[in-house]
Amino acid sequence: MGCYPAPVLIGVISDTHGYLDPRLETAFRAVDAIVHAGDVGGTDILDALRAIAPLYAVRGNNDERLGGLGLPLHHDFKLADVLFHLVHQLSHARPAPGTRVVVYGHSHRTLVEDRNGVLYLNPGAAGRTGFHRLQTVALLDLSTQSYEARIVELGPREARPRRPAVRAREG
Numbered sequence: 001m002g003c004y005p006a007p008v009l010i011g012v013i014s015d016t017h018g019y020l021d022p023r024l025e026t027a028f029r030a031v032d033a034i035v036h037a038g039d040v041g042g043t044d045i046l047d048a049l050r051a052i053a054p055l056y057a058v059r060g061n062n063d064e065r066l067g068g069l070g071l072p073l074h075h076d077f078k079l080a081d082v083l084f085h086l087v088h089q090l091s092h093a094r095p096a097p098g099t100r101v102v103v104y105g106h107s108h109r110t111l112v113e114d115r116n117g118v119l120y121l122n123p124g125a126a127g128r129t130g131f132h133r134l135q136t137v138a139l140l141d142l143s144t145q146s147y148e149a150r151i152v153e154l155g156p157r158e159a160r161p162r163r164p165a166v167r168a169r170e171g
Helices: 043-052 061-070
Strands: 011-013 035-037 055-057 074-077 082-087 101-103 110-116 118-124 134-141 150-155
Touching: 011 043, 011 118, 035 043, 035 150, 043 055, 055 082, 082 150, 118 134, 118 150
Parallel strands: 011 035, 035 055, 082 101, 101 118
Antiparallel strands: 011 134, 074 082, 110 118, 134 150
């Protein structure tokens, strides 16, 4: 029998904007770690994701008004001996030599693309804020040499609860 690497499944998420979709529980049920590419929206989101699996996260431009939530602008780390570069906006990316996976968010547009042996992955947007019609995340399987990534559609973007209209008092 040959020796095979242990499967390592990574849940990739971005642009939650303070909302954790209940459909995420099913999508991330077997992940070994979670990577959040910014615009988190609150520490409660970070805590909920940490309850699922170990979490690697960066701040997004909308997290700045929350003091950055104590998160870095970009983060380099290894999972299953694969070097990751995590950033919210692709324009801020500065991957180190040897980086094999660049994860980013911000655009709310999904992308899975090999660029000269480096996988660029944008999971789209998992929150309810923005112009996207579908809420999406990604699953990244590091157990193969090609690092297979796939976009997972959580479903149509859930409507944000409407605030009641405030009427001016006549006086």
